[in-house]
Amino acid sequence: MKRPTFARIANRGLGRIEQATLLDKPGYAAETAMARPAQIVGSPAEKAGNALHGTWYGHPIHPMLVTLPIGAWTFAFGLDLLSMLGFRRKGAERSAELAIKAGAAGAVAAAAAGLADWQHTNGRDRRIGTVHALANGTALALHLASVSLRNRGDLDRGRLASAAGWACMLVGGYLGGHMVYRRRIGVDHADRSPEPRDFQPVLPLAELQEGRPRRVDIRDEDTRQEIGVVLVRQGARVHAMGARCSHMGGPLDQGWILNGALVCPWHGSRYDLETGWPTSGPSTCPQPRYAVRLRDGMVEIRREEEPGDEVVTAAKAGGKPARAPAPPASSAGAGRKADEVLFEHHQLIRRLFQAIRNTPRDDPQRRDLMRTLASELEIHEYVEDHVFYPAVHPVSEDVPIAHSEHRQLSDLLAKTLKLNTATPEFEEHLRALHAAMDHHASSEENSMFLEAQRLGDARLREMGRTLEELLEEQRTSRAQRLFRDLKIRLLEGL
Ligand code: FES
Numbered sequence: 001m002k003r004p005t006f007a008r009i010a011n012r013g014l015g016r017i018e019q020a021t022l023l024d025k026p027g028y029a030a031e032t033a034m035a036r037p038a039q040i041v042g043s044p045a046e047k048a049g050n051a052l053h054g055t056w057y058g059h060p061i062h063p064m065l066v067t068l069p070i071g072a073w074t075f076a077f078g079l080d081l082l083s084m085l086g087f088r089r090k091g092a093e094r095s096a097e098l099a100i101k102a103g104a105a106g107a108v109a110a111a112a113a114g115l116a117d118w119q120h121t122n123g124r125d126r127r128i129g130t131v132h133a134l135a136n137g138t139a140l141a142l143h144l145a146s147v148s149l150r151n152r153g154d155l156d157r158g159r160l161a162s163a164a165g166w167a168c169m170l171v172g173g174y175l176g177g178h179m180v181y182r183r184r185i186g187v188d189h190a191d192r193s194p195e196p197r198d199f200q201p202v203l204p205l206a207e208l209q210e211g212r213p214r215r216v217d218i219r220d221e222d223t224r225q226e227i228g229v230v231l232v233r234q235g236a237r238v239h240a241m242g243a244r245c246s247h248m249g250g251p252l253d254q255g256w257i258l259n260g261a262l263v264c265p266w267h268g269s270r271y272d273l274e275t276g277w278p279t280s281g282p283s284t285c286p287q288p289r290y291a292v293r294l295r296d297g298m299v300e301i302r303r304e305e306e307p308g309d310e311v312v313t314a315a316k317a318g319g320k321p322a323r324a325p326a327p328p329a330s331s332a333g334a335g336r337k338a339d340e341v342l343f344e345h346h347q348l349i350r351r352l353f354q355a356i357r358n359t360p361r362d363d364p365q366r367r368d369l370m371r372t373l374a375s376e377l378e379i380h381e382y383v384e385d386h387v388f389y390p391a392v393h394p395v396s397e398d399v400p401i402a403h404s405e406h407r408q409l410s411d412l413l414a415k416t417l418k419l420n421t422a423t424p425e426f427e428e429h430l431r432a433l434h435a436a437m438d439h440h441a442s443s444e445e446n447s448m449f450l451e452a453q454r455l456g457d458a459r460l461r462e463m464g465r466t467l468e469e470l471l472e473e474q475r476t477s478r479a480q481r482l483f484r485d486l487k488i489r490l491l492e493g494l
């Protein structure tokens with residue numbers, strides 16, 4: 001598949017900038033020139049630095065401040081453009097000039113915050129940051145020149161200067177986007193695994209030295225990753241927070257203690273041991289925190305919830321604390337559990353895939369089978385979205401990704417339905433759809449259905465009944481069938 005032209009060219013340009021080592025010398029000289037006075041001033045400069053990073057704000061403030069020049073200068077550019085096209089309005093020139101001045105004030109504030117953040121970048125990130133600053137600095141200079149030209153009555157050249165400045169701002173904005181979205185500058189780098197959800201022994205207390213950070217690892221089975229946690233002993237207390245610094249991923253276990261805070265060895269952010277919040281930047285984001293208890297000479301930790309977390313705990317689930325490894329299996333008598341009903345439906349869908357793949361390409365029955373499959377998939381997603389997922393949501397973190405997978409399945413189904421069932425292209429799409437469905441169903445069976453056991457047997461059986469009724473209703477209701485068929489025909493392209 002061809003890469004998009006603009007992205008390809010931009011990528012090449014970005015690569016060149018990232019390799020431009022000639023930017024390093026002036027970059028480091030500029031950093032030193034900024035750092036020295038701050039070091040001389042001491043604490044007030046540190047406070048100013050924290051204010052500019054956004055340590056008080058919980059996010060970097062640079063992205064918020066750049067909205068001012070972007071908005072104001074774009075407004076001015078629009079007014080100029082309209083005037084040049086003949087849509088003259090009284091006061092438009094004055095408004096454009098005011099907008100340019102307001103944008104310039106915002107740009108100065110954004111530059112100050114950006115420079116504070118830039119000082120803590122290195123290598124290719126710093127080079128991109130340097131060019132980003134140069135582009136935006138040029139944009140600012142051109143807008144200021146525009147104001148001066150306008151004041152001298154040279155409106156045409158004034159407009160030209162601000163239009164050129166606006167174009168520079170776009171380039172600067174693109175580079176800024178690259179720094180955040182690709183290079184991940186300013187985003188949270190901490191590991192925010194919800195594990196361990198219940199207290200888990202991690203280290204004998206005797207092995208933890210006073211004031212010496214020590215890393216332990218816990219396992220997150222969902223992401224199949226080891227998550228580092230740093231333990232710090234202070235007298236009778238043991239504190240625990242994520243070992244990966246939220247600023248840029250520095251190893252906090254290799255840091256040190258200063259004034260009751262854990263210092264990151266990379267850029268010196270200080271995290272309060274009690275709360276995990278940065279008391280000094282450049283970090284703006286709190287570390288993941290863990291509750292600690294001491295049992296039988298062992299340090300035990302449990303992940304602390306954060307606002308907005310959907311962490312699954314035994315208390316929330318109201319059921320067993322651990323995952324019940326009960327595979328979906330039929331159970332006679334008391335009605336089937338929700339996961340058993342869905343598992344059976346997965347099997348039906350898998351058989352339909354097999355039937356289509358076993359049907360000769362030119363057999364018209366393929367199209368009918370495809371419609372049945374589309375219908376069953378739609379019903380399946382409907383009952384899960386409306387009954388199963390909402391119920392399981394408090395006890396499983398798989399629900400958001402399952403919703404995304406449903407969306408992906410329906411997108412892929414829509415593409416497949418449009419194809420002639422006798423073509424190789426259809427075969428390819430069918431294979432992809434089959435693989436996507438199998439992945440989704442298997443992850444439900446191997447993870448979400450197990451987590452659902454926390455809801456308890458009675459609840460699952462009650463839900464199983466609801467699901468069976470809904471499946472029946474979806475299949476037999478004339479209105480539902482007509483509606484579904486119409487949708488499938490529309491997707492096929494009538
Ligand atoms: S990685 Fe930058 S302060 Fe920790």
Ligand SMILES: [Fe+2]
Pocket residue numbers: 381384402406440444
């Ligand atoms: Fe599903």
Ligand SMILES: [Fe+2]
Pocket residue numbers: 342346380384440441444
């Ligand atoms: Fe499912």
